[in-house]
Amino acid sequence: MRLVLLATVSILLMTLDHREHLVAPAREAVSSVVYPVRFVVDAPFSIAERVGERIALRHQLIEENRALRDRQLEYQSRLQRMEALEQENQRLRELLGSSERLETDVAITQLMRIELDPHTHIVEIDRGSNAGAFVGQPVLDARGIMGQVDKVGPRSATVRLISDPSHAIPVEVNRNSLRAVALGSGDPQRLELANVPSNADIEEGDLLTASGLGGTFPRGYPVATVTEVEVEAGEPFARISAEPAAALDRSRKLMLVISEQAQPPGPEAEAGTDADDEDGGQS
Numbered sequence: 001m002r003l004v005l006l007a008t009v010s011i012l013l014m015t016l017d018h019r020e021h022l023v024a025p026a027r028e029a030v031s032s033v034v035y036p037v038r039f040v041v042d043a044p045f046s047i048a049e050r051v052g053e054r055i056a057l058r059h060q061l062i063e064e065n066r067a068l069r070d071r072q073l074e075y076q077s078r079l080q081r082m083e084a085l086e087q088e089n090q091r092l093r094e095l096l097g098s099s100e101r102l103e104t105d106v107a108i109t110q111l112m113r114i115e116l117d118p119h120t121h122i123v124e125i126d127r128g129s130n131a132g133a134f135v136g137q138p139v140l141d142a143r144g145i146m147g148q149v150d151k152v153g154p155r156s157a158t159v160r161l162i163s164d165p166s167h168a169i170p171v172e173v174n175r176n177s178l179r180a181v182a183l184g185s186g187d188p189q190r191l192e193l194a195n196v197p198s199n200a201d202i203e204e205g206d207l208l209t210a211s212g213l214g215g216t217f218p219r220g221y222p223v224a225t226v227t228e229v230e231v232e233a234g235e236p237f238a239r240i241s242a243e244p245a246a247a248l249d250r251s252r253k254l255m256l257v258i259s260e261q262a263q264p265p266g267p268e269a270e271a272g273t274d275a276d277d278e279d280g281g282q283s
Helices: 002-020 024-102 267-282
Strands: 105-114 122-125 138-140 145-152 157-161 168-173 179-187 190-194 207-210 222-230 239-244 253-258
Touching (some): 179 239, 190 222
Antiparallel strands (some): 105 122, 122 157, 168 207, 222 239
């Protein structure tokens, strides 16, 4: 009987609550009382979840920043390389332009090594006899004459610069065709003109070009610009200094002149020289 009574009352209350919502105020009151307890119980889990999210977000940001910095360095490296390639292309265009002005065939070569001896101005290039280089071959850069091939190996060659103390090159003043000889001074920024009379018509700023005498260097290509003319009373010759047109201490891309004027001596020339030597010995 008690069970039936309780079941009947329960069904009646559920029906009234469903229709009239009689228990809602009591449920809201109980919920208001229980909420602080639920909040206190749930707080550690909420805090832990938020801290975990922030830590994960921080690690993610750190990784993204690291990746962005690495990418930035990579892009900076590529940008520098592009700038270097742009400058190299500019130098190559200047070299090709110089080749067109020369109206001769040239072979582009690159500087490999410089001689550390301060008393000699010698550099090494990456073309040797296998690529057609030969002793005495003129070497130029985009601005002017640099020197000539001194020794040749199969894959490389050494070049003696015009600033070397043992080097001399026939030149002429572009303004009036006055001929002279430019000697290396041991300073890559200075050449000296030998045996120029004190009354010679030469001035500061005159352009010196290769005269072509001797058959080594192509005529008309810039060699140097006169920077100082010193004439002393009673001296037969003037002291003349000039600044090389080529960037002797900076150029890395060079040109080897390939022309009929600058070719290695052939067998006939060597035979003729030997014959002259024999005749000279017999006489």
